Amino acid sequence: MRYLFEEYAIDTDLRELRRGTDMVSVAPQVFDLLEYLIRNRERVVSKDDLINAIWNGRIVSDAALTTRVNVARRVIGDSGEKQRLIRTLPRKGFRFVGQVRKAVGRTDAGVADNPVEPTKPTLTLPDKPSIAILPFANLSSDLEQEYFADGVVEDITMALSLFRWLFVVARNSSFTYKGRAVDVKQVGRELGVRYVLEGSVRKAGNRIRIAGQLIDAETGAHLWADHFDGASEDIFELQDHVTASVVGAIAPKLEHEEIKRARRKPIENLDAYNCYLRGLASFRRWTNDTNSEALRLFCKAIELDRSLTSAYGMAAWCYAVRRSYGWMNERVQESAEGTRLARKAVHLGPDDPVALCMGGYALAIIAREFDDAAAFMDSGLTVNPSFAVGWMLSAWLRVWRGEPDLALEHVAHAMRLSPLDPYVSGMQGAAAYAHFLAGRYGPASSWAEKSMRENPNFVAAVCMSAASNALAGRLEQAQSGIARALQCDPGLRASNLGDLAPFRRAVDLATFAKGLRKAGLPK
Incomplete structure (x- = not known):
């Protein structure tokens, strides 16, 4: 029998160990030990098992056994520190954790010429961003952390798969690389993915550290890296926190990288999805001209692919922003078109959180259908609870409905999922309005200032800063x-505040208008 792992081949019939075409010199007992660990790789092998199998039950000191194990590690390029292939499990034994393939037949080099698992072909990349989440390495000697690491990877895989714009390789395929030192470029070719997420788990005392890094599989470039710490007694809470934090961090990062790719393509070669990505890039710049350009690109994406429900939702959101900022040139026609696109989005995309959340929010802003909007947005967040921008828009909807406490809950959730999100100014702005509704003008002005620092053109945040400072007696500010605010929107008046701030309750709009009039807003 011949076993293949990494660049090594061990032939149990010829009693040979080769690295590529080179023969590796191995002492007989070390060869036997290595063979025994590989044959029993599906379980932890105890010291007694090794002594009975290799030394026929003779008395062997722990030091002698440890020496043989260390020699076995050394001949296959492993070490007691790395434990990449042979892992020591304190008070339990040893286990060979490398990925092994059985082979039949032989070439002159001693390597299998007819492996059971053939070399994997290079796969074509799918037509949307793709990622594989590799098994996290357990850097601890505690076997329990291996189960925890696998659980984290499964949760991250499941959470990312809820983003419809992302192609996520199934766990069973990713886990074929468990225990192997891999080249991410090779993983990308074999699994047909553009991005790879890898990580590790390390335990020290009662503390656990989980580290992760996102890599571009085409170039090998590191795009993101972070670590998370927690107590081992709160293992499930820590697992949930890590999952939410990783997904919240890398989903916007992946979208950002895809937008950069789309912007490098010639405009005449854009397909529906790349039009959509370019629309996102324009939308996030928050000006009248870039909003118009984003709307044009989203409509072009719909023209190219009528089933791209996210584009309907984003186009509807464009109209909602135009209404709020006073950018509509033909108010009646544009409002009707925004409502039409919003209805299309929520009805064509019942399993698309972007369509449901953006379309639902547009129905609230343009058509004032607050209850239907809440139902659609709740459905979208049920489909994908990790959708940070959806939680942000849901917070704004709760502001307009007069539910400040719920709005703050949703803001907190959005910011926990994605603290560095491109829409963080919107999250901060929603927090400002929620505090304002609750009569807390100090926190309201503080959150509004934070939002303005992120997005100086965010007129809603500028107005909130003015209103909250006025009602707090800080007239100069x-x-x-x-x-x-009037520099951002010269047409802003107390009489048209309902477009900027579509409060359902008249008392909320009256309080807001009172603060702005006190600050000097023309009637």
């Missing part, structure tokens, strides 16, 4: 805020 309030008047400065109104001057800035």
Whole structure:
């Protein structure tokens, strides 16, 4: 029998160990030990098992056994520190954790010429961003952490698979690389993915550290890296926290990388999805011109692919922003088109969180259908609870419905999922409005200032800064805020505040208008 692992081949009939075409010199007992560990790789092998199998039950000291194991590691390029292939499990024994293939037949080099598992072909990349989440390495001697690491990977895989724009390789395929030192470029070719997420788990005392890194499989470039710490007694809470944090961090990062790719393509070669990505890039710049360009690109994406429900949702959101910022040129026609696109989005995309959340929010802003909007957005967040931007829009909807406490809950959830999100100014702005509704003008102005630092053109945040400062008695800051707001939107008046801030409750709009008039907003 011949076993293949990494660049090594061990022939149990010829009693040979080769690395590529080179013969590796191995002492007989070390060969036997290595063979025994490989044949029993599906379980932990105890010291007694090894002594009975290799030394026929003779008395062997722990030091002698440890020496043989260390020599076995050394001949296959492993070490007691790395334990990449042979792992020591304290008070339990040893286990060979490398990925092994059985082979039949032989070439002159002693390597299998007819392996049971043939060399994997290079797969074509799918037509959307793709990722494989590799098994996390257990850097601890505690076997229990291996189960925890596998659980984290399974949860991350499941959470990322809820993003419809992302192709996620199934866990069973990714786990074929468990225990192997891999080249991410090779993984990318074999699994047909553009990105690879890998990580590790290390335990020290009652603390656990989980580290992860996102890599571009085409270039090998590192795109993101972070680590998370927690107590081992809160293992499930830590697992949930790691999953939410990793997904919240890398989903926007992946989208950002895809947008950069789309922007490098010639405009005449854009397909529906690349039009959609370019639309996202324009939308995030928050000006009248870039909003118009984003709307054009989303509509082009719909024209190229009528089933791209996310594009309907984003186009509807464009119209909602145009209404709020006073950018509509033909108010009646544009409002009707925005409502039409929003209805298309929520009805064509019952399993698309982007379509449901953006389309639902547009129905609230343009058509004032607050209850239907809440139902659609709740459905979208049920489909994908990791959709941070959906939680942000849900927070704004709760502001307009007069539910400040619920709005703050949803803001907190959005920021925990994606603290560095491109829409973080929107999250901060929603927090400002929620505090304002609750009569907390100090926190309201503080959150509004944070939002303005992220997005100086965010007129809703500028107005909130002015209103909250005015009602708190800080008139100089309030008047400065109104001057800035009128620079952003010269047509802003107390009489048309309902477009900027579509409060359902008249009392909420009246309080907001009172603060802005006190700050100096014209009637």
